[in-house]
Amino acid sequence: MFKPSWDxxxxxxxxxxxxxxxxxxxxGVLARVVGLFSARGFNIESLTVSETEHDRxxxxxxxxxxxxxxxxxQIKLQLERLVPVHRVHDLTAEGxxxxxxLALIKVSGKGENRVETLRLAEAFxxxxxxxxxxxxxxxxxxxxxxxxxxxxxMQPLGLVEVVRTGLxxxxxxxxxx
Amino acid sequence: MAQQMTGAEMVIQxxxxxDVEHIFGYPGGAVLPIYDAIFQQDKVEHxxxxxxxxxxxxxxxxxxxxxxxxxVLVTSGPGATNAVTGLADALLDSIPMVCITGQVPTPxxxxxxxQECDTVGITRNCxxxxxxxxxxxxxPRILHEAFYVATSGRPGPVVIDIPKDVxxxxxxxxxxxxxxxxxxxxQMEGELEAIKMxxxxxxxxxxxxxxxxxxxxxxxxxxxxxxxELADLTGYPVTSTLMGLxxxxxxxxxxxxxxxxxxxxxxxxxxxxxxxxxxxxxxxDDRITGRLDGFSPNSKKIHIDIDPSSINKNIxxxxxxxxxxxxxxxxxxxxxxxxxxxxxxxxxAPWWKQINEWRDVKSLAYEKSDKVIKPQYAIERLFxxxxxxxxxxxxxxxxxxxxxxxxxxxxxxxxxxxxxxxGTMGYGLPAAVGVQTAHRDALVIDIAGEASVQMTMQxxxxxxxxxxxxxxxxxxNEYMGMVRQWQELLHGGRYSNSYSESLPDFVKMxxxxxxxxxxxxxxxxxxxxxMEMIDSDKPVIFDCRVTKEENCLPMIPSGKAHHEMILPDTxxxxxxxxxxxxxxx
Numbered sequence: 001m002f003k004p005s006w007d008x009x010x011x012x013x014x015x016x017x018x019x020x021x022x023x024x025x026x027x028g029v030l031a032r033v034v035g036l037f038s039a040r041g042f043n044i045e046s047l048t049v050s051e052t053e054h055d056r057x058x059x060x061x062x063x064x065x066x067x068x069x070x071x072x073x074q075i076k077l078q079l080e081r082l083v084p085v086h087r088v089h090d091l092t093a094e095g096x097x098x099x100x101x102l103a104l105i106k107v108s109g110k111g112e113n114r115v116e117t118l119r120l121a122e123a124f125x126x127x128x129x130x131x132x133x134x135x136x137x138x139x140x141x142x143x144x145x146x147x148x149x150x151x152x153x154m155q156p157l158g159l160v161e162v163v164r165t166g167l168x169x170x171x172x173x174x175x176x177x
Numbered sequence: 178m179a180q181q182m183t184g185a186e187m188v189i190q191x192x193x194x195x196d197v198e199h200i201f202g203y204p205g206g207a208v209l210p211i212y213d214a215i216f217q218q219d220k221v222e223h224x225x226x227x228x229x230x231x232x233x234x235x236x237x238x239x240x241x242x243x244x245x246x247x248x249v250l251v252t253s254g255p256g257a258t259n260a261v262t263g264l265a266d267a268l269l270d271s272i273p274m275v276c277i278t279g280q281v282p283t284p285x286x287x288x289x290x291x292q293e294c295d296t297v298g299i300t301r302n303c304x305x306x307x308x309x310x311x312x313x314x315x316x317p318r319i320l321h322e323a324f325y326v327a328t329s330g331r332p333g334p335v336v337i338d339i340p341k342d343v344x345x346x347x348x349x350x351x352x353x354x355x356x357x358x359x360x361x362x363x364q365m366e367g368e369l370e371a372i373k374m375x376x377x378x379x380x381x382x383x384x385x386x387x388x389x390x391x392x393x394x395x396x397x398x399x400x401x402x403x404x405x406e407l408a409d410l411t412g413y414p415v416t417s418t419l420m421g422l423x424x425x426x427x428x429x430x431x432x433x434x435x436x437x438x439x440x441x442x443x444x445x446x447x448x449x450x451x452x453x454x455x456x457x458x459x460x461x462d463d464r465i466t467g468r469l470d471g472f473s474p475n476s477k478k479i480h481i482d483i484d485p486s487s488i489n490k491n492i493x494x495x496x497x498x499x500x501x502x503x504x505x506x507x508x509x510x511x512x513x514x515x516x517x518x519x520x521x522x523x524x525x526a527p528w529w530k531q532i533n534e535w536r537d538v539k540s541l542a543y544e545k546s547d548k549v550i551k552p553q554y555a556i557e558r559l560f561x562x563x564x565x566x567x568x569x570x571x572x573x574x575x576x577x578x579x580x581x582x583x584x585x586x587x588x589x590x591x592x593x594x595x596x597x598x599x600g601t602m603g604y605g606l607p608a609a610v611g612v613q614t615a616h617r618d619a620l621v622i623d624i625a626g627e628a629s630v631q632m633t634m635q636x637x638x639x640x641x642x643x644x645x646x647x648x649x650x651x652x653x654n655e656y657m658g659m660v661r662q663w664q665e666l667l668h669g670g671r672y673s674n675s676y677s678e679s680l681p682d683f684v685k686m687x688x689x690x691x692x693x694x695x696x697x698x699x700x701x702x703x704x705x706x707x708m709e710m711i712d713s714d715k716p717v718i719f720d721c722r723v724t725k726e727e728n729c730l731p732m733i734p735s736g737k738a739h740h741e742m743i744l745p746d747t748x749x750x751x752x753x754x755x756x757x758x759x760x761x762x
Contacts, residue, residue: 027309028307077486080485085360
């Protein structure tokens with residue numbers, strides 16, 4: 001804990017980091033976390049949350065944020081200060097974490113576009129989860145830039161709407177949080 | 178076998194088990210069962226306030242003067258919202274407080290019921306933690322946990338929102354456990370390696386300074402003792418924030434006075450020019466640092482704090498030590514002793530010489546007068562005439578607060594109660610009531626301004642009801658003095674809405690409350706009238722008429738660094754702050 005921290009000041013570049021937060025799933029815990037970000041002017045790019053240990057009522061919150069290293073350190077410490085928070089890990093700093101996102105994508109079209117849509121979906125391993133004569137709904141899972149790329153390709157082919165879960169992430173290897 | 182009782186009875190039993198002797202509150206529909214439980218016992222004394230904000234400040238004054246947790250009890254809706262200011266105040270100044278709020282019955286929550294508000298939503302960002310109790314089974318655990326969270330680590334306010342049906346419900350009560358929590362585990366002991374490294378840095382310093390804060394007071398009397406010992410051993414100079422006054426004795430030769438925006442020249446210059454800053458339980462607040470990029474440019478910085486999030490928040494430091502400052506200071510003393518038995522008098526002699534030159538500037542000097550009472554003079558006399566007594570000082574917020582910090586001198590911790598972080602006008606009078614509740618025989622003085630004191634004046638009635646002889650010493654300059662001073666600094670002396678029109682006759686007001694009123698306009702009569710105030714066994718309102726347009730100096734103007742202070746001999750303060758500084762507060 002006592003290593004000199006002047007490099008915090010030197011690096012003013014904004015970085016994107018994925019934080020994973022283990023919390024007690026009690027009423028208001030999400031509001032507490034989100035409220036902390038808004039009250040202190042931190043960014044949230046994406047947020048996912050769900051109870052992951054039902055017997056112990058614990059949830060995992062995955063937050064993607066962008067900030068300078070100094071502010072990132074603050075975000076982590078401020079989160080750890082919240083009473084229902086067990087632990088905060090900066091998966092980006094720890095390196096090489098698995099990051100996934102799920103999206104449902106509605107595309108409408110006829111004729112050649114429809115064939116092309118399906119061909120691209122196959123290449124991206126997107127599944128058809130709903131189909132009508134004039135539309136598909138695809139389900140795609142992957143790293144955010146893969147999802148992003150697929151959505152961009154669907155744009156000219158009749159993209160109607162998109163919903164995304166936001167990023168969720170876990171560290172590699174045998175160690176748990 | 179767990180005892181069966183109602184939720185309301187559990188509240189009282191938990192207070193008794195937590196050694197609570199006094200609570201400050203105001204009844205209402207949603208807390209009637211708890212008030213009924215209060216009625217049927219005599220272990221916990223309830224102080225009836227006149228406004229819920231008053232209750233919170235009383236609890237703060239009580240907590241800060243005793244080191245115990247302050248307890249507040251208010252009703253739902255407006256009761257809770259009126260308490261919000263005091264909660265925010267306690268959060269910023271790290272005051273341990275448990276605030277119990279009534280809530281509409283659980284089936285009505287969310288229906289916009291009468292006197293309903295989203296108390297946990299409203300108070301989430303102005304408390305350390307808060308709870309909505311949905312079942313009586315959870316109540317005992319939450320009550321005890323609230324006291325643990327409020328008082329351990331960096332202290333702060335905790336709200337427990339209890340719906341009325343939960344207060345009526347029967348359940349089994351349990352005693353407090355030994356004070357632990359599954360997730361909230363503040364680090365108390367500092368890392369030994371870090372402390373050793375700190376002592377090494379201190380042994381090499383040529384221009385060291387201790388910069389201490391409210392954390393030393395919060396840590397308890399032991400921390401103040403250790404600080405004194407360490408200062409003794411090292412011979413290093415000590416300055417303190419507003420919140421830390423009294424932790425180190427003002428009578429010591431090593432004392433530089435308060436630092437920061439209205440701190441002394443020597444304290445701020447020592448901060449600016451030091452080569453080693455040892456920050457103990459302070460948080461590099463903007464009142465302290467001035468312009469961040471001009472803050473103590475050539476020093477190594479050690480930061481001792483119990484709250485890891487205080488580290489590197491405003492100022493990046495070289496050596497953080499997380500832990501309770503009392504325990505860390507104790508270790509420092511031990512390690513210092515193992516290295517040397519001599520203070521480093523010779524090594525730092527040039528530094529003291531420099532500091533003494535800064536002292537010669539006499540930054541707290543002011544122009545004396547025998548025609549009008551100068552506010553600084555009034556505080557000086559108040560100090561001289563009370564210093565042999567068992568005295569506690571509270572303040573409101575503004576010029577009088579800064580003059581009190583500059584000219585009243587504290588030699589012990591827990592004697593100085595002021596709203597530092599939030600800067601809450603109206604804090605001092607109720608805080609004095611809280612202090613006097615805990616220290617019935619002490620002399621408790623609220624050093625006030627005529628504007629601030631009117632914000633919570635109604636609590637005089639509380640003081641009279643409970644026979645609490647607080648002394649409200651008003652430095653009456655008929656202006657919101659600090660607002661006026663900033664208007665002179667920044668806005669060409671256009672005193673927009675800062676003149677206190679239609680002031681009440683404070684003497685008659687005191688009499689109307691059943692208190693004693695004194696007015697003084699002549700410096701020659703001041704001593705006698707202060708003695709009259711001290712000798713009165715009633716609460717007193719003292720209307721001390723002082724110079725109207727006195728500025729509170731010295732001052733680090735907004736946007737400037739420590740070495741760019743305005744000193745008392747500055748003729749025109751209207752042209753000092755540049756455009757960038759103007760947007761700052």
